[in-house]
Amino acid sequence: MSDQQDYNCIIIGAGIQGSFTAYHLAKNNKRTLLLEQGSSHGQTRIIRKAYEHDFYTHMMEECYLLWAKLEAEANVTLFRRTGILVKGPEDDVDFQQFRSILARNQVPTEILGPEEFSQRLPQVNLLAGEWALMDTTAGVLYANRALRAVQRVFQSEGGVIKDGDQVTDIQPGSTVTATTATEVYREESLVITAGPWANTLMALHWTTNTTTVVMINVCYWKEKVPGTLDISSRNPCFVQLGVEGSQYHFYGLPSNEYPGLMKICYHMGSETEPDESDQQTDRTDVHLLSQFVSHYLLGLEPEPAVVERVCTLSCCLQVTPDHHFVLDRHPHHNNIIIGAGFSGHGFKFGPVVGKVLCKLSLGQMPSYDLSPFKIQRL
Ligand SMILES: Cc1cc2nc3c(=O)[nH]c(=O)nc-3n(C[C@H](O)[C@H](O)[C@H](O)COP(=O)(O)OP(=O)(O)OC[C@H]3O[C@@H](n4cnc5c(N)ncnc54)[C@H](O)[C@@H]3O)c2cc1C
Incomplete structure (x- = not known):
């Protein structure tokens, strides 16, 4: 002592x-x-300036600089730029908020209308009335x-x-x-x-x-035809807003943990205690994800190939x-x-x-x- x-x-x-x-x-x-x-x-986390509150976008300016400083100090690559697609109904309040904050803060952004979208991402469904923005500064952090x-x-x-x-x-x-x-x-x-x-x-x-602790099922999804939707090299991360029947957004990252499998998750899970989370068996988020994938990501199998839910810390959030x-x-x-x-x-x-x-x-x-x-x- x-x-x-x-x-x-x-x-x-x-x-x-x-x-x-x-x-x-x-x-x-x-x-x-x-x-x-x-x-x-x-293993991977999304980094982006696209947010629905200015104060987060402001903080991200310095975050990018400090991540780059750490990369230099540790002599290691921590960030891969992919961009992030923010997609949702044009009249969705959150979508409008993302759009105005990106513009107000002069974040390099591309706006994809229906035609350009279907050319660039033919396996992803842009529903009638939906728009998509690309925060081109975004990417993946190797956590x-x-x-x-x-x-x-x-x-x-x-x-x-x-x-x-x-x-x-x-x-x-x-x-x-x-x-x-x-x-x-x-x-x-x-x-x-x-x-x-x-x-x-x-x-x-x-x-x-x-505050509450929630456990989420981290899901990985397989392409129906290998190579058509694998967003590992060409395509961005994404955030999908305004899905009917879902209070929170869906998000996805290029394959990394399992070759050829995209990580796609729902931004909410089921309440738990951190040391008892292995007893939490609720799969509501997996069910919502399957519905989402079958409507929006036509190139993917609608059942997850891998679900990580053995509760390690990597599946728990304090909310x-x-x-x-x-x-x-x-x-x-x-x-x-x-x-x-x-x-x-x-x-x-x-x-x-x-x-x-x-x-x-x-x-x-x-x-x-x-x-x-x-x-x-x-
Ligand atoms: C599946 C998933 C996906 C996510 N995706 C993203 C994303 O794309 N982008 C993003 O920005 N964020 C993302 N997050 C959120 C992000 O990972 C967390 O916000 C962040 O890791 C929280 O970091 P932390 O240091 O506060 O907590 P933690 O990483 O939980 O670390 C807390 C540490 O404290 C230790 N500890 C606790 N109690 C004690 C004690 N009594 N004594 C000693 N040690 C103790 C724990 O063991 C733990 O290691 C995601 C989270 C999850 C779960």
Whole structure:
């Protein structure tokens, strides 16, 4: 057991947000400890500027720069540009919001009318009244590789990672105490970036908690005729809005995890507890996806070839009611910082989320308006 102050800051959770927070703290010459209980992560994540809120599009400007900086520092490719197709009924509110935000923020965008669309993507069904936009800046992030890269740079800056070290208790105070099975740490500040487990940790010193954890079935789909729709080399990622009977959007990525199989998912799943998610057997999202694929992606078999649902972390999301993040100080304990509620779209923001959480833990003013991310709104 050690109870002297060895570090300036402890971070709980070495996912992308905790790892980037650690990276920025180490670059600010802070002695930083990153604690991880042990987990797995997905291989690919979409990165895009196309959003339905300006503040996310603004943050993405800096994210792209910082991802490129990490690629250079770690000497590794983390991003493949594919573009992203945003498709939906022209009168859909979300679709209009995407369109005006792309235009207002001068994001390089192509507009595909019905004729051009069917020429470029003949296997994809553009329904009557639908339009499509292409955010040409978008693409795929290699998530596992990115996580390893940011942790490697953090360690090269003197940072320490302890894997297999689960924090079981936090005691607030002028120094914060974090307890694991083998150690008791007392440090100036603490950052909680525990993903789906954030609720468990926050429940220790929390008043209300309205975030939920959901498990999604990650589905991979096979082409009817190999090579006709495989979007691995030619075609973009996509977001489909405004599908009748579905509250949330569908999205897809070029094949990567399984050769020739496209990853297509629904942006919502079934409520669960992170440690009990293997008991969640609901397949509502798979059913919605099958319907979606058979109506919109005519070149694919309408049943998934692979469904990843053994709940590893790569299938679980922590969701806030408004689907916006939590980036804030604990309301009663200034030296406890929370990065949570990434609601299934946080990976791409890792570099800027980490910078914001770093600034909060140093008592500095972040350069973004954090009002959409305040914990009090929950
Ligand atoms: C299927 C799927 C697809 C997605 N697609 C996209 C996408 O296309 N684009 C995008 O931007 N985002 C996407 N996301 C969302 C994105 O992956 C998450 O928002 C992001 O990974 C959250 O990162 P995090 O660091 O907050 O959490 P996590 O990655 O969940 O990391 C939290 C870490 O904390 C550790 N931990 C928890 N409790 C403790 C404890 N007590 N002690 C020690 N360690 C602890 C956990 O083991 C875990 O490793 C997707 C998510 C899923 C599940």
